[in-house]
Amino acid sequence: MVGRPEAAIVQTSEDETRKFLFRFRDGQEAETVYIPDRQEDRGAVCISSQVGCTLSCRFCHTGTQTLVRNLGAAEIVGQFMAARDSYGEWPSPHGETPRLLSTIVLMGMGEPLYNYENVAKAMRIVMDGEGIGLSRRRITLSTSGVVPMMDRAGAELAVNLAVSLHAVRDDLRDEIVPLNRKYPIADLMAACRRYPAASNARRITFEYVMLKGLNDTPADAHELIRLIAGIPAKVNLIPFNPWPGSPYETSYGNAIDRFAQIVMDAGFSSPVRTPRGRDILAACGQLRTEGKRSADGGAGSREGGAV
Numbered sequence: 001m002v003g004r005p006e007a008a009i010v011q012t013s014e015d016e017t018r019k020f021l022f023r024f025r026d027g028q029e030a031e032t033v034y035i036p037d038r039q040e041d042r043g044a045v046c047i048s049s050q051v052g053c054t055l056s057c058r059f060c061h062t063g064t065q066t067l068v069r070n071l072g073a074a075e076i077v078g079q080f081m082a083a084r085d086s087y088g089e090w091p092s093p094h095g096e097t098p099r100l101l102s103t104i105v106l107m108g109m110g111e112p113l114y115n116y117e118n119v120a121k122a123m124r125i126v127m128d129g130e131g132i133g134l135s136r137r138r139i140t141l142s143t144s145g146v147v148p149m150m151d152r153a154g155a156e157l158a159v160n161l162a163v164s165l166h167a168v169r170d171d172l173r174d175e176i177v178p179l180n181r182k183y184p185i186a187d188l189m190a191a192c193r194r195y196p197a198a199s200n201a202r203r204i205t206f207e208y209v210m211l212k213g214l215n216d217t218p219a220d221a222h223e224l225i226r227l228i229a230g231i232p233a234k235v236n237l238i239p240f241n242p243w244p245g246s247p248y249e250t251s252y253g254n255a256i257d258r259f260a261q262i263v264m265d266a267g268f269s270s271p272v273r274t275p276r277g278r279d280i281l282a283a284c285g286q287l288r289t290e291g292k293r294s295a296d297g298g299a300g301s302r303e304g305g306a307v
């Protein structure tokens, strides 16, 4: 398959999370993570859409790496195929046959809606019965809030949506998710309300990284409830995963528990995501390669993810 990764360095975490560093034909690299479900014989593959990222979210290690290039559709599908190869899942299970690599989350390096054409083409191949045959219900696209493209993705792909929210006030979100200066919270929430594939069965996931002393107070939790009122939603609370030189600290456990309880009491599921693969820097917000802008084909560092 053209674009299929040529080489991979694979690391497996103590908790069985597996991180792949894939190198493409031009020497550029991207990271992919397989996160097994602890209770079930299945798991999610977190796929990258770009080498680097333009968005510079302050809590995200990928955001410290400038955008080198978009990944092509074959390179996006190729990450899933190569991850499956490493578990021997071939040929593609179809129908009711259980899949080990059962879901795709477009949550790795990059903003998928800034590489929409390639991401859409890749997901159509993944969903096609003659391709990988994975249901759109098993695909989640995560965005930092590229509002106009959310409408398009909803109409054309109708996959599940995850939104990197992380703050409930524009002044703070402007700082930690700078895209907010272009598409502020009110516009983002309006786009979520319009998202056609959202329903009680397919709720929008709001990702919320817990940063000590910044966004983790009860007042923040109450404002979050107000913002998402009426949206079929769940809130993933993500204890901040530190990386070398990161500017933030993880919230205290009791602050996270209190926040989760307030959100839950308002009727929204609010699981606290257990950090996975921290020991190999495969957890949310930790992915990063050393992308090369020149054609020197150099290898990348071994760190890597996004939220």
Ligand code: SF4
Pocket (backbone or CB within 6 Å): 053, 054, 055, 056, 057, 060, 061, 062, 063, 064, 108, 109, 110, 111, 144, 164, 305, 306, 307
């Ligand atoms: S969180 Fe996502 S969009 Fe933000 S800098 Fe990281 S990779 Fe880019």
